[in-house]
Amino acid sequence: MFPSHRPALARTALLLAALVLPAALFAGLTGCSWGGIDDSKAVGTPASPDEPQRVRIPSLGVDSPLIRLRTDPHTGRPVRQPPKEHSDTAGWCTGSALPGRPGTAVLVGHREDGGAGGGVFRKLGSLREGAAVEIERGDGKTLRFTVTxxxxxxxxxxxATRKEHPAAGSTGPGERALRLVTCVGDDPGRGSGHRVLVVDTALRS
Structure with a gap:
């Protein structure tokens, strides 16, 4: 009788599994991390020319790429803030309007990062009416907004922007607005009563 090759085959199978499984897990994590946030474009390389890729607020020294905040695949709810480990990066809510198009585009950023440095929107409350906010699109065009x-x-x-609720915050059907949102330090556990800091801007050029 020929000797059995099953032990050798079993060892080979185990070795292949040990090599393949970690790679598969790594691919799964990098392709679907942050629960609804498309991290493949987290460094400002948008999928289309008219999507926003950077936000700049010259008076605050803010110059940040934009993460796309999509929908959490587990809950079906929109993701409304960047991950804590990227507190220095702002995010664009893809369910809102494209900047420069009719409607209200919404950008979100953290005020704090848990350390001494603070988040990307830590100084947002110091903005005043008339201040400039710039959005760079994927095609390199810069849209200029003014704080209102x-x-x-x-x-x-x-x-509740005009794209989701047409009557909310509207001054006319052709309004092209940009809204910046960050926390004001309240306890997030307060539910619908939790208040946020909002900076509204209007397109100028």
Whole structure:
């Protein structure tokens, strides 16, 4: 009788599994990390020319690429903030309008990062009416917005933009607005009563 090759085959199979499984797990994590945030474009390389890739606020020294904030595949709810480990990077809510198009585009950023440095929007509350906010699109074009209001408001109201609710925050059907949102330090566990800092801007050029 010929000797059995099963032990050798089993060892080979185990070795292949040990090599392949970690690679597969790594690919899964990098392709679908952050729960609904497309991290493949987190460094400002948009999928289309009219998508925003950077936000600049000259008076605050802000110059940040934009992460796409999509929908959490587990809950079906929109992701409304960048991950904590990227507190120095702002995010664009893809469910809102494209900057420069009719409607309200929404950008979100952290105020704090858990350390001494602070988040990308840590100075957002110091903006005043008339300040400039710039959005760079994927095609390299820069859109210039001007601050029209700085206020605090209910979190749900802040995200109820004209694209989702046509009557919310509208001054006309052709309005092209940009809204910047960050926290004001309240306890996030307060539910719908949690308030956020909102900076509203209007397209100038």
């Amino acid at each position: 209001a700085v206020r605090t408001m209910d979190r749900e109201e802040a995200f």
